[in-house]
């Protein structure tokens with residue numbers, strides 16, 4: 031669905047979830063401004079039992095002039111189109127109001143039968159989604175300072191001050207909005223209420239420790255998700271904890287905030303594993319966030335409390351992998367077989383064709399951000415699934431051949447380069463050229479029969495994750511240069527030699 035599809039309606043009501051948070055208000059406000067500027071009769075409401083009383087929200091509303099009003103649950107039918115923003119019509123966290131037509135714009139898990147719905151759980155905030163929808167219609171978001179500031183604050187509070195960001199679009203929005211920093215400072219410093227201070231204290235005092243794994247588990251009373259981030263940040267500073275999970279009940283399930291300070295556990299990985307099948311999660315190496323659905327938990331693990339479930343899932347996670355240090359690894363090579371690369375067209379980019387030498391760049395892809403300095407020594411390879419990685423030109427020259435065919439693979443997210451110092455953004459798609467493997471280099475590979483975390487000989491700070499069925503491989507001419515190749519990529523890319 032596009033915003034254009036909603037332009038047939040003249041009366042539009044945007045509804046935040048009950049007990050609105052900054053993301054609900056910000057996303058509603060973005061939509062409000064969009065529809066207001068094209069002459070619609072538009073308003074923002076919220077319903078439920080309680081009126082807004084948190085200081086940061088009241089400041090946000092008054093400083094940014096967000097025209098939100100309270101709508102009593104029994105106030106009757108809504109005329110025209112009702113859009114639920116940062117929530118889904120019919121779900122438990124939003125009062126169900128009768129309306130002529132209904133649309134949903136949200137980033138929580140769930141699916142809707144409604145034709146007018148746009149739901150993106152991969153995004154860190156609904157603000158990001160609204161920002162993207164406005165850009166798609168050509169709306170000049172950057173000229174609207176109050177909306178920029180609102181959207182930024184919405185994303186910030188939904189992602190533990192940006193620490194639990196994982197999608198590149200969230201990072202794009204954070205990096206490009208022009209905001210009023212004084213206002214953000216003002217909201218941030220009115221963030222915790224006395225009640226939330228009490229919740230934080232009780233969560234810390236009631237800690238549990240998952241023995242053998244230095245993992246702290248902290249349960250908070252119902253609270254704003256960003257309080258969980260404060261709790262997990264504090265608990266990670268305890269010497270006995272290397273990994274921390276803070277969790278609390280929200281509408282429909284439990285929010286999790288994850289912290290790790292050990293290289294053997296990447297928070298992003300960890301949260302994906304412990305929410306697998308019952309929710310979702312994502313983030314970075316050291317910080318991540320997640321959600322566990324009450325319904326899914328009840329179906330898969332009936333009669334199991336959230337605490338029992340987490341205790342079990344965390345132990346399972348720690349017992350599910352072994353660790354390999356490639357530099358010292360001496361595997362039984364008889365289980366390895368020789369493979370050559372298929373003649374698939376890949377992409378490559380020579381960054382020196384559009385960037386000065388010594389430019390510092392950040393490459394943004396679905397897999398994350400990578401910092402590099404353009405020095406003429408490497409190309410950027412674009413793999414078959416759109417993954418981007420640097421490759422030394424010397425290695426490229428021995429393994430690949432440039433071809434004239436245009437690059438035409440469709441990519442889910444077009445990788446971008448952010449160049450310093452001027453912050454210019456380059457969409458990489460137009461710079462991608464084509465190449466094919468020369469077929470003269472071979473690898474030795476074996477299928478993994480268990481999950482591993484592999485520290486390569488090049489980079490011992492961070493592991494490559496391999497799951498059962500993926501491949502562990504090394505170059506034929508260097509039996510210590512081990513790395514992991516994902517099963518789906520391996521199957522398309524390699525054939526037995």
Ligand SMILES: [Mn+2]
Nearest residue numbers: 053116156188
């Ligand atoms: Mn949200």
